[in-house]
């Protein structure tokens with residue numbers, strides 16, 4: 142098992158959740174497509190500014206098995222996922 | 230060379246830079262330099278390559294190297310002992326016209342052995358808007374005086390014709406003169422101390438130490454890169470000006486002992502002055518790289534060699550002349566800083582050995598607000614609200630970010646005392662404090678930003694005006710890591726006093742306490758007159774990890790400290806409080822509900 146981030150690991154060439162070890166995707170596939178995606182509107186977060194863009198969200202990628210939050214990214218609708226690939 | 234001599238020379242170079250910075254601050258009279266530390270001093274080898282990067286704004290270290298090289302090319306055969314050159318053209322090397330470089334050759338026995346270089350953000354540069362940041366500019370020609378290289382001091386004598394021409398084109402020439410003199414003094418001190426070093430050890434020994442120092446830095450960075458995993462990491466930054474949205478997209482690839490920063494996919498260059506030139510982008514990506522990857526390595530040419538940048542021409546990160554760039558340092562350059570900080574943070578987080586060095590993005594958005602007008606002493610005052618340099622720390626992989634904790638690209642940035650600003654400008658502060666809920670939520674919280682409000686006070690003209698180059702109100706830019714949320718956004722609000730003429734509450738503690746119509750402003754020149762007020766809030770740092778995993782006691786402490794609101798504690802962290810105490814049962818239930826909600830997929834690609 143090798144480290145990919147604080148929340149992701151690699152085992153036998155597959156990216157998995159570091160917390161429950163559930164495999165998410167093969168090394169060359171996008172693990173984000175296999176995670177559960179929920180979005181939070183930045184404008185609806187407590188403390189949002191007066192001028193904040195209504196469309197922008199925080200995408201949250203969670204483990205389908207244990208629910209651990211694996212990653213997040215700020216995005217407008219329709220943007221491709223940011224893809225991070227750790228080759229080891 | 231024996232290691233002790235090598236070590237002594239290395240340390241002497243640090244001290245040369247340090248003493249030159251002190252000189253710069255002592256001579257300069259502006260708050261942006263000696264309070265905000267918007268400055269830089271570095272040393273370069275005879276060919277202009279970076280020898281010893283100093284402190285201050287780190288995105289200048291490589292640009293000033295290019296400035297030295299541009300002077301070497303332009304003035305070939307005409308570089309003499311005691312000369313000092315001025316360069317501030319962004320399409321030659323500088324970041325924007327108001328960050329003026331003064332670079333000086335250092336000769337020993339008639340031979341060029343090194344260069345010193347420094348910059349300050351000068352009081353004014355004659356751009357459309359006072360102070361240098363010119364949101365109204367449409368091209369580089371409307372951004373003030375711009376030189377690809379001018380000899381300002383010839384063989385130790387100031388060239389009066391050049392000096393007077395330059396001062397004839399700027400507002401507040403006596404203040405600009407002080408800025409320029411501070412840089413001349415800084416270069417003089419650097420030269421004297423370098424010559425003391427060379428006289429003691431001899432040019433050959435010193436030059437050999439320079440060469441080895443660069444070799445050592447390259448070797449050590451390459452070793453570090455080999456220890457880090459290979460891979461590819463992405464970051465995306467949004468900038469908005471007057472409804473137009475721009476992207477800086479970065480893909481950072483690491484293979485073996487080299488790193489490539491590829492900005493392909495970034496937006497085409499803008500008609501607004503948030504663009505930056507390629508030298509600025511290069512400097513922008515090095516600003517976080519120096520402290521995050523080279524915290525124990527001397528910042529010099531050796532660190533630059535393993536790095537490649539791809540910045541497509543005609544984009545917001547490599548614009549073509551005559552696109553305007555005066556807001557670059559807080560526009561595209563800062564987005565490059567942020568994106569590089571984010572991708573480097575992700576790479577460090579992927580390493581068992583280096584995860585402790587990872588950080589979320591710090592204070593990602595400067596608010597460049599330059600006030601101008603006649604002050605209570607009957608003089609023209611122009612200057613930045615230095616709170617922008619107060620910053621906010623990104624969360625670390627082992628601790629929260631520091632509240633109002635500075636920024637990555639400038640390790641010595643700080644804000645002026647309120648009294649300093651009130652003594653210079655005809656204004657009064659209603660409050661200046663940490664901003665609640667601005668730190669990015671996470672297992673480790675991002676440091677908070679801050680907020681302030683000012684009103685006119687003792688102003689001969691009834692107030693003053695300010696230039697705001699305010700992106701950063703629409704999109705969070707202090708990205709989190711490993712699930713952490715980004716820090717909050719900026720806001721600039723013109724609070725128009727009620728027509729009844731009721732004065733602003735002198736004891737207001739926040740925007741809700743302030744009477745009057747609240748109009749968000751972000752780009753251009755606005756008045757601060759009569760009974761009106763200006764409210765500003767700045768962004769916090771990004772968080773790291775899952776906010777639902779944060780220790781409830783840490784959340785409760787944040788609520789007591791007013792860093793986090795009870796609403797955010799419950800909605801974002803799932804921590805329910807009864808007064809100051811944690812309601813353990815309701816917290817468990819709330820967190821379970823929030824986790825369930827997070828498991829119900831809703832978004833689509």
Ligand SMILES: [Zn+2]
Pocket residue numbers: 158159160161162163204205206207208209
């Ligand atoms: Zn899991």
